[in-house]
Amino acid sequence: MNRKFLSALAGAAALAAFATPAIAQTIAITGGKLAIGDGSEAIENGTVVIVNGKVTAAGANVAIPAGAQRIDATGQWVTPGIVSGFSRVGLVEVEAVESTNDTEANKSPFSAAIDVSTAINPLANPIAISRTSGVTRAVVVPSAGNSIFAGQGAVIDLSNDMDDVTQPRAFQYVELGETGAAKAGGSRPAAQLMFRTLLEEAQDYTRNPAAYDGRSKDNLLLRVDAKALLPVIQGKVPLLVHVERGPDILGVIALRKEFPMLKIVLVGAAEGWRVAREIAAAKIPVITAGLTDLPASFETLAATQSNVGRMVEAGVLVALGLTDGNDAVQLRWAMQQAGNMVALQKIPGATGLSWGQALRAISSAPAEVMGMGDRIGSLKPGRAGDVVIWDGDPLELMSAPTAVFIDGKQQPLENRQTKLRDRYATPTPGALPKAYDR
Amino acid sequence: MMRIAYLGLTAALALTACTGTTEAPKTASSNTPGPSTAPENPFPSTYTAYPGVPTVIRGATILDGEGGKIENGVVFLSGGKITAVGGPDTPIPADVTVFDGTGKYVTPGVIDIHSHLGDYPSPSVQALSDGNEATGPVTADVWAEHSVWPQDPGFSRALANGGVTALQILPGSANLFGGRGVTLKNVYARTQQGMKFPGAPYSLKMACGENPKRVYGSKGRQPSTRMGNIAVDRQTWIKAREYQKKRAANKEQTRDLSMETLADVLEGKILVQNHCYRADEMANVIDMSKEFGYKVTAFHHAVESYKIADLLKANNICSAMWADWYGFKMESYDGIRENIALIQNAGACAIVHSDDENGIQRLNQEAAKAIAAGKRMGINIPEEIAWEWLSYNPAKAMGIADQTGSLKVGKMADVVLWNGNPFSIYTRPERVWIDGALMYDANDPKRRPVSDFELGQIGAGDTK
Numbered sequence: 055m056n057r058k059f060l061s062a063l064a065g066a067a068a069l070a071a072f073a074t075p076a077i078a079q080t081i082a083i084t085g086g087k088l089a090i091g092d093g094s095e096a097i098e099n100g101t102v103v104i105v106n107g108k109v110t111a112a113g114a115n116v117a118i119p120a121g122a123q124r125i126d127a128t129g130q131w132v133t134p135g136i137v138s139g140f141s142r143v144g145l146v147e148v149e150a151v152e153s154t155n156d157t158e159a160n161k162s163p164f165s166a167a168i169d170v171s172t173a174i175n176p177l178a179n180p181i182a183i184s185r186t187s188g189v190t191r192a193v194v195v196p197s198a199g200n201s202i203f204a205g206q207g208a209v210i211d212l213s214n215d216m217d218d219v220t221q222p223r224a225f226q227y228v229e230l231g232e233t234g235a236a237k238a239g240g241s242r243p244a245a246q247l248m249f250r251t252l253l254e255e256a257q258d259y260t261r262n263p264a265a266y267d268g269r270s271k272d273n274l275l276l277r278v279d280a281k282a283l284l285p286v287i288q289g290k291v292p293l294l295v296h297v298e299r300g301p302d303i304l305g306v307i308a309l310r311k312e313f314p315m316l317k318i319v320l321v322g323a324a325e326g327w328r329v330a331r332e333i334a335a336a337k338i339p340v341i342t343a344g345l346t347d348l349p350a351s352f353e354t355l356a357a358t359q360s361n362v363g364r365m366v367e368a369g370v371l372v373a374l375g376l377t378d379g380n381d382a383v384q385l386r387w388a389m390q391q392a393g394n395m396v397a398l399q400k401i402p403g404a405t406g407l408s409w410g411q412a413l414r415a416i417s418s419a420p421a422e423v424m425g426m427g428d429r430i431g432s433l434k435p436g437r438a439g440d441v442v443i444w445d446g447d448p449l450e451l452m453s454a455p456t457a458v459f460i461d462g463k464q465q466p467l468e469n470r471q472t473k474l475r476d477r478y479a480t481p482t483p484g485a486l487p488k489a490y491d492r
Numbered sequence: 493m494m495r496i497a498y499l500g501l502t503a504a505l506a507l508t509a510c511t512g513t514t515e516a517p518k519t520a521s522s523n524t525p526g527p528s529t530a531p532e533n534p535f536p537s538t539y540t541a542y543p544g545v546p547t548v549i550r551g552a553t554i555l556d557g558e559g560g561k562i563e564n565g566v567v568f569l570s571g572g573k574i575t576a577v578g579g580p581d582t583p584i585p586a587d588v589t590v591f592d593g594t595g596k597y598v599t600p601g602v603i604d605i606h607s608h609l610g611d612y613p614s615p616s617v618q619a620l621s622d623g624n625e626a627t628g629p630v631t632a633d634v635w636a637e638h639s640v641w642p643q644d645p646g647f648s649r650a651l652a653n654g655g656v657t658a659l660q661i662l663p664g665s666a667n668l669f670g671g672r673g674v675t676l677k678n679v680y681a682r683t684q685q686g687m688k689f690p691g692a693p694y695s696l697k698m699a700c701g702e703n704p705k706r707v708y709g710s711k712g713r714q715p716s717t718r719m720g721n722i723a724v725d726r727q728t729w730i731k732a733r734e735y736q737k738k739r740a741a742n743k744e745q746t747r748d749l750s751m752e753t754l755a756d757v758l759e760g761k762i763l764v765q766n767h768c769y770r771a772d773e774m775a776n777v778i779d780m781s782k783e784f785g786y787k788v789t790a791f792h793h794a795v796e797s798y799k800i801a802d803l804l805k806a807n808n809i810c811s812a813m814w815a816d817w818y819g820f821k822m823e824s825y826d827g828i829r830e831n832i833a834l835i836q837n838a839g840a841c842a843i844v845h846s847d848d849e850n851g852i853q854r855l856n857q858e859a860a861k862a863i864a865a866g867k868r869m870g871i872n873i874p875e876e877i878a879w880e881w882l883s884y885n886p887a888k889a890m891g892i893a894d895q896t897g898s899l900k901v902g903k904m905a906d907v908v909l910w911n912g913n914p915f916s917i918y919t920r921p922e923r924v925w926i927d928g929a930l931m932y933d934a935n936d937p938k939r940r941p942v943s944d945f946e947l948g949q950i951g952a953g954d955t956k
Contacts, residue, residue: 146819147819148820148822148825149820149821150702150820150821150822151821151822180819183818325950328950328951345853347649347853347956348645348646348649348849348850348956349615349945349946350614350615350616351615351617352615352617355946355949355950356950356951356954357951357956358951358954358956359653359956360955378850380820383818383820384817386816390854390857390917393917393918394854394917396918397917397918397919398955400911400918400920402934402935402955403937403954403955404955449917450916451860451861451864451915451916452860452863452864453864454864454868471818471827471828474828475798475828475829475830475834475869478798478799479834481799481800481801481802481834481838488799
């Protein structure tokens with residue numbers, strides 16, 4: 055009886071500390087060095103106001119509503135929560151332990167219809183670990199199994215509640231470069247043909263769903279997969295296309311002549327800088343890793359860290375993400391990726407990003423690429439109250455969050471790793487084995 | 493034509509100037525082998541330092557690699573060596589090239605103790621994938637140098653972006669005994685011998701844990717478990733000790749490449765670099781090494797070193813670590829960002845390593861993350877101490893600390909001038925000298941190496 059009461063009380067206390075969403079709540083974060091995330095540089099002594107989980111104002115000389123809970127960020131930095139433009143977080147606990155890895159289903163009969171939002175695990179440790187480092191939202195991408203189409207990705211938040219999906223079925227993902235060639239049977243032309251054929255079959259389905267027989271001898275696309283491609287060919291959701299090579303990028307741009315409604319987003323695009331003007335003219339955004347600078351394959355021969363800077367200079371909207379691996383567990387590398395883009399500004403012959411542009415590439419840019427720039431990714435009015443207070447320049451390696459808010463709710467900064475750290479701060483056991491230290 | 497002749501002449505002059513820096517190449521004929529004795533080094537280094545000019549960097553913050561820090565310092569390089577290091581009043585000759593290092597840092601070149609460049613090069617196509625002889629769990633007979641492709645574009649990125657001046661190429665970790673590792677100067681050459689660090693001892697790569705048991709267990713053969721790993725290890729050491737005893741007694745026996753390497757380990761001539769993640773497995777390996785009388789020089793990856801920092805210190809074993817890798821496999825599940833700082837704090841030997849063609853370009857950034865993680869838990873590690881993780885400690889664990897790894901007079905002039913504080917995200921190498929020769933200069937596209945593979949391809953010679 056007593057014990058039950060105590061735990062209920064503890065639960066209530068925890069709730070009070072982290073979340074009081076039911077009644078109107080106003081938070082004002084004041085005094086910090088503030089960056090909006092829209093590409094502008096940080097300003098001194100900025101204020102962010104969050105009302106009922108949404109940003110209502112941010113900038114200098116912002117009026118603080120009466121009754122607001124004030125959080126003093128003097129001497130610290132304040133930014134929007136970091137958005138990972140490409141990840142598999144929430145789908146994985148341990149990458150090489152298959153039973154904990156839901157990124158790919160190469161034995162499934164389904165492809166485009168696979169919907170990652172049905173399996174996001176809000177309790178996956180990489181979510182808590184990423185949150186501790188200031189990442190508040192992530193684009194979650196399925197990995198292609200036995201088709202060029204990987205399925206429908208989602209945008210999620212990294213909060214500590216059980217409802218992490220911000221936007222299910224936010225986009226479709228397709229492989230059209232080397233990987234696409236392999237999935238389509240062994241060549242790029244086969245991948246191109248596969249892509250066209252599957253989209254045409256989806257169009258057949260659109261015209262007459264009842265008549266579409268996904269199991270006929272001539273159909274490659276199952277009914278459910280055809281149905282899932284509907285919003286893609288109607289241009290209602292973005293189609294993320296993974297290609298790296300310059301000519302392959304031009305090939306993707308050309309596809310829009312046949313399928314004008316497609317909302318194409320390039321993923322990878324290591325040689326994007328070679329065709330940056332064409333990408334910009336086609337108004338196609340790019341998600342890439344930034345630090346890719348080796349010819350890891352024959353489709354990335356011209357890879358350079360200046361890729362992002364050169365594309366941005368040409369007018370391309372570029373978001374950073376983990377397109378080159380470590381995508382399930384290392385979302386916290388986003389700040390390092392962005393900071394390195396700034397470092398390039400000092401290298402003769404290289405093209406980097408300004409600090410404001412670099413922050414944008416990991417906040418508002420990925421949100422805009424997803425068509426969600428009005429909902430998340432910056433501290434403009436109306437956006438979700440995702441705010442991070444940092445003990446220094448957020449792009450610097452030595453900095454870390456001191457507070458993280460998601461939808462206006464302050465988040466815990468503990469995780470499994472901080473627990474292990476505390477347990478082994480001194481390695482030798484005390485009066486009892488380490489297993490008793492909690 | 494003229495140019496080639498001129499270059500040849502400079503190279504010859506450099507040779508004369510630097511005779512002290514390199515050992516005369518040893519050949520098989522220089523040994524007097526017994527009946528079952530291997531030649532001392534059948535693949536001798538042919539590396540020679542490239543020409544340099546006497547150079548002074550003044551006004552920079554110097555981190556000397558052995559825990560020293562000098563503000564507004566002076567570093568003088570000549571004859572391929574460090575000839576002076578000190579404060580602003582350090583005397584320097586009048587007629588030398590002087591670089592203004594104001595606002596910049598000078599450090600020893602970064603040394604990566606765990607790389608697969610050349611063995612797993614870019615592009616990562618199967619035809620060039622030569623890092624794991626995964627045909628048996630005991631392949632102490634293979635030598636990583638025989639897989640090194642000197643045209644790997646990765647060497648140039650490690651130089652220009654990472655300030656890496658020396659690196660150890662290890663075989664992969666599929667096998668319990670992976671083979672011999674080799675230490676290279678990060679200087680392109682036509683052959684691996686031309687890159688080989690003169691006089692560096694060899695290493696033996698060993699592996700515990702998931703990889704060997706997975707690779708061979710999946711083939712239905714031993715080892716398929718961790719106990720199988722240790723059993724095969726111990727059986728192999730029993731044979732090696734017998735071979736070594738016979739060899740020491742100069743008894744006739746057929747040469748066995750595997751046994752030669754292991755016998756050299758038992759005689760302390762070859763260092764042991766042991767891939768191992770989990771604390772409990774490292775403890776098993778330490779006991780095994782005592783059973784057979786060899787020494788583990790460093791545990792590599794070592795994501796759980798923080799759990800046994802005291803044991804590692806007591807046994808004088810280094811940990812070569814990442815800053816924050818975790819969660820990619822079960823044995824990396826308990827990786828924490830404080831690992832490096834906790835090892836340092838316990839007084840054990842900490843090394844930052846890459847095991848990665850991308851990570852090797854940013855080892856200074858990895859060290860910065862480790863400093864930051866330590867600071868957040870109250871462990872304050874000065875930057876001059878942290879630099880030991882990047883040059884002196886790896887040099888020690890590779891057996892080359894008497895020649896490089898710190899800015900001490902008489903050592904090889906393996907030096908990086910950084911365009912700011914190297915623990916800042918905004919900093920990159922500005923110039924890199926190896927044996928006093930300027931091998932990279934951010935301001936001079938001609939001092940940016942382009943491997944054969946990249947020559948004539950799109951983007952060749954670009955800033956990467």
